[in-house]
Amino acid sequence: MRLVECVPNFSEGRNEKVINAIADSIRAINGVKLLDVDPGYSTNRTVVTFVGEPEAAVEAAFQAIATAAKLIDMRKHSGEHARMGATDVCPFVPVSGISMEECAALSEVLAKRVGEELKIPVYLYANAAKRPDRESLADIRKGEYEALPSKMKDDSFIPDYGPREFNAQTGATVIGARPFLLAYNINLNTKSKKLANEIALNIREAGRAKKDSDGKAVKDAAGNAVKVPGILKACRAVGWYVDEYERAQVSINLIDHKVTSLHQAFDTCCEEAIKLGLRVTGSEIVGLVPLEPMLEAGKHYLRKQGRSTGVSESDLVTVAIQSLGLSDLVPFERNSKIIEYKVRSTEKLLTGRTVTGLLDELASESPAPGGGSVSALCGALSAGLSSMVANLTFDKKGFEKQKSLMDETANKAQRLKEFFIQAVDEDTAAFNQIVSARRMPKNNADEIQRREQALFEANVKAIDVPLSILSASEELLKLAEIVLRDGNQNSLSDAGCAVLNAVAAGEGAYMNVLINLAGLSRDGREGEFRQKVHDDSERTIARLRKTASILTDDTFAKLKSALKDQSGVLA
Numbered sequence: 001m002r003l004v005e006c007v008p009n010f011s012e013g014r015n016e017k018v019i020n021a022i023a024d025s026i027r028a029i030n031g032v033k034l035l036d037v038d039p040g041y042s043t044n045r046t047v048v049t050f051v052g053e054p055e056a057a058v059e060a061a062f063q064a065i066a067t068a069a070k071l072i073d074m075r076k077h078s079g080e081h082a083r084m085g086a087t088d089v090c091p092f093v094p095v096s097g098i099s100m101e102e103c104a105a106l107s108e109v110l111a112k113r114v115g116e117e118l119k120i121p122v123y124l125y126a127n128a129a130k131r132p133d134r135e136s137l138a139d140i141r142k143g144e145y146e147a148l149p150s151k152m153k154d155d156s157f158i159p160d161y162g163p164r165e166f167n168a169q170t171g172a173t174v175i176g177a178r179p180f181l182l183a184y185n186i187n188l189n190t191k192s193k194k195l196a197n198e199i200a201l202n203i204r205e206a207g208r209a210k211k212d213s214d215g216k217a218v219k220d221a222a223g224n225a226v227k228v229p230g231i232l233k234a235c236r237a238v239g240w241y242v243d244e245y246e247r248a249q250v251s252i253n254l255i256d257h258k259v260t261s262l263h264q265a266f267d268t269c270c271e272e273a274i275k276l277g278l279r280v281t282g283s284e285i286v287g288l289v290p291l292e293p294m295l296e297a298g299k300h301y302l303r304k305q306g307r308s309t310g311v312s313e314s315d316l317v318t319v320a321i322q323s324l325g326l327s328d329l330v331p332f333e334r335n336s337k338i339i340e341y342k343v344r345s346t347e348k349l350l351t352g353r354t355v356t357g358l359l360d361e362l363a364s365e366s367p368a369p370g371g372g373s374v375s376a377l378c379g380a381l382s383a384g385l386s387s388m389v390a391n392l393t394f395d396k397k398g399f400e401k402q403k404s405l406m407d408e409t410a411n412k413a414q415r416l417k418e419f420f421i422q423a424v425d426e427d428t429a430a431f432n433q434i435v436s437a438r439r440m441p442k443n444n445a446d447e448i449q450r451r452e453q454a455l456f457e458a459n460v461k462a463i464d465v466p467l468s469i470l471s472a473s474e475e476l477l478k479l480a481e482i483v484l485r486d487g488n489q490n491s492l493s494d495a496g497c498a499v500l501n502a503v504a505a506g507e508g509a510y511m512n513v514l515i516n517l518a519g520l521s522r523d524g525r526e527g528e529f530r531q532k533v534h535d536d537s538e539r540t541i542a543r544l545r546k547t548a549s550i551l552t553d554d555t556f557a558k559l560k561s562a563l564k565d566q567s568g569v570l571a
Contacts, residue, residue, distance in 0.1 A: 183285070234254065
């Protein structure tokens with residue numbers, strides 16, 4: 001799932017109609033989900049949070065900025081929060097399947113469109129900044145809206161996009177990309193704010209003021225206080241007491257969880273608490289959390305326990321919740337706290353059904369799901385079996401030398417399993433796309449051309465899905481071969497079934513590639529595409545069949561050998 005978060009801040013926190021209009025402009029865009037609208041009366045500012053596919057997120061952000069530009073007049077605005085525009089700041093944040101560099105590119109696409117179409121001066125900041133002096137939002141916003149008329153006359157403050165002239169109604173907008181900020185609190189078995197703050201000073205990157213032997217602050221030659229840096233990078237922290245919980249907490253902002261993770265922050269606080277005679281009882285995540293840091297935490301604690309990390313996504317999340325004590329204060333509801341789960345809908349997904357429900361749908365008169373989805377399902381079954389054998393081998397006495405290999409194999413199998421599960425629904429969606437294209441009108445030349453283009457794109461998608469299944473089936477065989485030859489021999493039949501299901505996935509996918517290729521013309525771009533795919537898939541299926549034959553024969557040979565008694569006669 002390619003998912004980006006967008007957190008635009010608008011200079012309006014009191015007029016409900018304006019706030020609702022901005023929110024509605026975001027809701028109207030397919031492919032995004034509005035997560036939160038947080039208005040502040042005294043700040044006269046509203047922070048909106050939504051997530052979605054990259055292109056859809058850009059469109060939603062543009063529509064929200066356009067709506068704000070129409071409805072907010074900065075000449076009449078006042079509030080406690082610093083601001084310089086109707087849409088004051090609009091950052092993109094990578095959540096899953098997308099890099100920071102890609103988010104910076106999205107920022108530039110949005111900034112260019114806002115500048116050109118809405119005539120709003122735009123400055124790029126943070127990871128999208130084109131200049132070092134524009135990395136900090138505070139530096140760009142210095143002097144706020146009121147300083148813009150004079151600042152924009154200076155050559156050093158030329159916008160990255162949009163007009164150089166001051167826009168009195170909208171002011172200027174800052175657009176950029178930044179890491180996901182995690183608000184994370186560590187619970188302590190004390191009411192002492194002082195002790196909690198002691199831990200905070202020890203762990204936060206900014207650290208604490210250095211003191212001399214007399215307890216006085218040490219200063220450098222310029223008269224500035226000398227700081228002793230804390231343990232954790234990209235970490236801000238403070239200690240406080242919470243009446244509601246009757247305990248103190250270390251309140252943490254993790255600026256970049258790839259630099260300092262949830263589990264690093266938690267473990268470090270545990271270590272520091274022990275030094276002070278305290279105990280960490282658990283923790284809480286404020287707001288939402290991406291799936292990645294939860295999975296990394298799950299793997300971290302499984303490694304500490306000496307267990308295989310090649311388990312399901314659900315199991316990893318469970319381990320993370322338990323190990324971090326995320327249900328210490330209130331139950332941690334994964335479907336509402338983890339962004340990907342909150343966005344993901346399983347209502348219409350085949351893989352969200354029971355086994356019986358999926359089979360009933362398969363056996364109905366509907367043409368989809370069909371062989372392509374079943375091929376993907378076979379692939380998922382093969383990956384699941386390989387992971388199972390690898391995990392059974394991981395802890396098996398006598399297989400100590402294979403531990404690392406089995407852990408790696410189980411992890412690869414889990415990733416492949418997720419790929420094939422997704423492909424079950426993707427194949428059905430691709431077929432439905434062809435049906436939709438066929439139903440398009442063809443009353444004139446323009447309609448016929450649009451229909452033909454839509455049909456070509458739908459056919460390409462319907463070929464790409466089984467083609468990817470066919471390619472991934474080769475990877476399934478590599479994993480099955482590892483567990484077949486190096487895994488626990490008590491699970492030999494399971495490894496053999498992994499081979500057979502991988503073959504079924506590949507052969508079934510190959511059939512679907514061929515039947516969909518038959519629907520393409522032999523001429524022009526369709527002909528070139530058809531020939532290339534045909535040649536590629538022929539080579540892939542040939543390799544798959546050769547490998548599968550060797551592995552299948554090997555499996556049966558080992559199984560028959562196990563049946564023989566000492567005299568060599570079948571038992």
